[in-house]
Amino acid sequence: DAGITQSPRHKVTETGTPVTLRCHQTENHRYMYWYRQDPGHGLRLIHYSYGVKDTDKGEVSDGYSVSRSKTEDFLLTLESATSSQTSVYFCAINTGAKQYEQYFGPGTRLTVT
Amino acid sequence: ILNVEQSPQSLHVQEGDSTNFTCSFPSSNFYALHWYRWETAKSPEALFVMTLNGDEKKKGRISATLNTKEGYSYLYIKGSQPEDSATYLCAFIGVGGSTLGRLYFGRGTQLTVWP
Numbered sequence: 001d002a003g004i005t006q007s008p009r010h011k012v013t014e015t016g017t018p019v020t021l022r023c024h025q026t027e028n029h030r031y032m033y034w035y036r037q038d039p040g041h042g043l044r045l046i047h048y049s050y051g052v053k054d055t056d057k058g059e060v061s062d063g064y065s066v067s068r069s070k071t072e073d074f075l076l077t078l079e080s081a082t083s084s085q086t087s088v089y090f091c092a093i094n095t096g097a098k099q100y101e102q103y104f105g106p107g108t109r110l111t112v113t
Numbered sequence: 114i115l116n117v118e119q120s121p122q123s124l125h126v127q128e129g130d131s132t133n134f135t136c137s138f139p140s141s142n143f144y145a146l147h148w149y150r151w152e153t154a155k156s157p158e159a160l161f162v163m164t165l166n167g168d169e170k171k172k173g174r175i176s177a178t179l180n181t182k183e184g185y186s187y188l189y190i191k192g193s194q195p196e197d198s199a200t201y202l203c204a205f206i207g208v209g210g211s212t213l214g215r216l217y218f219g220r221g222t223q224l225t226v227w228p
Binding site: 031033035040041042043044045048050056058090094096098099100101102103104105106107 | 144145147149156157158159162164200202204206214215216217218219220221
């Protein structure tokens with residue numbers, strides 16, 4: 001157990017509203033990641049962070065922003081949610097050991113109506 | 114964006130069959146190759162982390178091999194059981210700067226084992 005929690009676990013929101021998902025870790029690891037899961041696409045990286053205030057875009061970053069003001073929290077924001085952002089979102093961390101083996105949170109199911 | 118390909122996309126086998134899947138990745142700037150097992154309604158969990166050409170890893174009935182020179186890895190399941198049903202993901206990590214630590218996932222192979 002890598003001590004990763006995600007909140008909320010489920011959310012239904014309307015198109016055009018802002019949404020923030022939170023990933024929290026208890027062990028102060030440097031690297032944190034946000035992925036989305038979609039049928040036929042596996043896991044796709046949205047954004048990742050390699051330290052406080054150090055973030056970079058993944059392959060599907062359009063429409064998403066992130067912030068990391070402290071080591072333990074990595075926030076993913078949908079500025080104006082769209083139906084195409086309906087998905088399951090996974091946060092992950094790696095410890096820097098084991099060649100960056102990743103540990104995943106439980107996931108957040110987001111539905112945009 | 115790096116290209117990581119997995120085949121087949123899905124596989125249906127009978128209990129007791131042995132099976133294997135392929136992961137193809139860039140053969141240059143290799144750092145590590147991961148395999149993850151992802152059961153429905155759960156989170157992915159690491160199976161193997163492989164770094165050296167010729168690496169072979171084994172966990173119970175599941176094993177994996179790595180060829181970094183030609184850019185592929187095989188995952189084998191011997192005597193498949195219904196509890197092996199899951200999506201198997203591979204992920205490539207390349208060497209270099211701020212991208213170190215970033216995984217490039219394939220789309221996965223979805224395995225269904227029928228009793």
